[in-house]
Amino acid sequence: MTRNLSAPTGQPHGRAPHRGRAWLLGVALPVLVTGAAWGLTARWIPRLPEEVALHWGADGRVDRLGSVHEMLVTSGVMGGVSLVVLGLCSVLLGRTSFTRRMLLGLAAGSASFFAGLHVTLVAAQLDVTDPAATPVPNGGFTLSVVVAVLAGILAGALAGRDPDRPATGPLPATAPRAHLEDEERAVWLRRVAPSGPFLRWGGVLAAVYLGLSLWFALISGGWFVLVIMGAAATLPMTMLVWEVRVDASGLTARGTLGWPRQHVPAREVVEARTATVSPFREFGGWGLRTAVDGTVGVVIRSGEAIAVERTGGRRLVVTVDDAATGAALLNTFAERSRARPDTA
Known part of the structure; x- marks a missing residue:
């Protein structure tokens, strides 16, 4: 769905x-x-x-x-x-x-x-x-x-970690599930990266951006500008490629260097589903973003995504191929965590 x-x-x-x-x-x-x-x-x-x-x-x-x-x-x-x-x-x-x-x-x-x-x-x-x-x-x-x-x-x-908020109600009957035996284990793993044209044009823009920054710093002696612009260009590089994993612990998305990291424990999943995402229209851009309604998004490209509804009104959206399989497996593990909370 x-x-x-x-x-x-x-x-x-x-x-x-x-x-x-x-x-x-x-x-x-x-x-x-x-x-x-x-x-x-x-x-x-x-x-x-x-x-x-x-x-x-x-x-x-x-x-x-x-x-x-x-x-x-x-x-x-x-x-x-x-x-x-x-x-x-x-x-x-x-x-x-x-x-x-x-x-x-x-x-x-x-x-x-x-x-x-x-x-x-x-x-x-x-x-x-x-x-x-x-x-x-x-x-x-x-x-x-x-x-x-x-x-x-x-x-x-110092902002504080999220408190533990296990879900208490059942998953919606319409939520997709993966077919697993009671003791069967499974892992769903995908790597998501920008499309080829995005990388090519992004590389050209990054080179122009850094070149202009260096030129301005050289002619003005304003090296603080180079520091600012260089730092601003470096951070997005850690968010170009992500590894997305669904297992018994929940959903985890990690950036290129293992950071940033977003994790949703299976016991906090209210429902996982698929969604169609437009990064610029819904999140104002690409990367690790927050939408106006508070939804956190790992949005590397447009198209299909896993949308996870968490307890406490929290949402996470991750653009990734084969999102339906990942969402169904996450729902299965979420349902299993409710049945056996001591092992979740």
């Missing part, structure tokens, strides 16, 4: 776990970091010239000056919008550990990044007499990026 991913399932969403951590890491910590940065710069404002550098060109020279008020408003709007949006998402969303780690990491990392940029921009112009001659504060910008990444990783690591 094939259903559209957006079809309602009737399962309750449940309350997101670790609410205290969400408030602490997604709201309180970003507010404290932002407040500390603005408190420090407030003491420095009298030491700033009437006009300050607002932007540097590719040659490393100031190409735009403005008032201190304009600089503060720009920094305040960028940091403030990020603070509010990510803070709300942190406390309202996050039913799965992946979504929770991502949101709390973004909240803490973004706050650290914008606070670092703000402090760097102000500190670079203290007591200057000619703001047009202010050099690019590459060291401060680079440090801001490093601190932001570390803050995001730490917040994500």
Whole structure:
């Protein structure tokens, strides 16, 4: 049976776990970091010239000056919008550990990044007499990026694992099953990778992207930009090829290097089914993604996928060949785990 991913399932969403951590890491910590940065710069404002550098060109020279008020408003709007949006998402969303780690990491990392940029921009112009001659504060910008990444990783690591939520009700009668004897074991294993055209065009775009990054860093001396763009290009490489496995423990999807990893225990499966997925329309892109409704997706290409409904209103979708076989076997193991919970 094939259903559209957006079809309602009737399962309750449940309350997101670790609410205290969400408030602490997604709201309180970003507010404290932002407040500390603005408190420090407030003491420095009298030491700033009437006009300050607002932007540097590719040659490393100031190409735009403005008032201190304009600089503060720009920094305040960028940091403030990020603070509010990510803070709300942190406390309202996050039913799965992946979504929770991502949101709390973004909240803490973004706050650290914008606070670092703000402090760097102000500190670079203290007591200057000619703001047009202010050099690019590459060291401060680079440090801001490093601190932001570390803050995001730490917040994500502290976001908390999903609690154990075994399913209690029976699987729907319409859920497909695999035909296994009572003591028979089985493993379903598939490797999923992007299509050939996707890899070819992706390789061309990646080469152009890295080339432009290197060129910009060379002519501007802005090596912090190369650090940012290089890190942004490296992470997706770990999500191009996935191994998908269904066995008695449940469904497991692992990235190229064994990470990232998504696992659904058989005892938490409400129902597994097939779905037809459009990565861009439903998830906004390819890779390990989160949809608007909170569904986590390992979406490497369009087409057939295993869609797993979990307890607590959680969902995982994995695009893979022969999804019907994988879904049926997962349902069988889920049903077996209910009958023998002590061995699940």
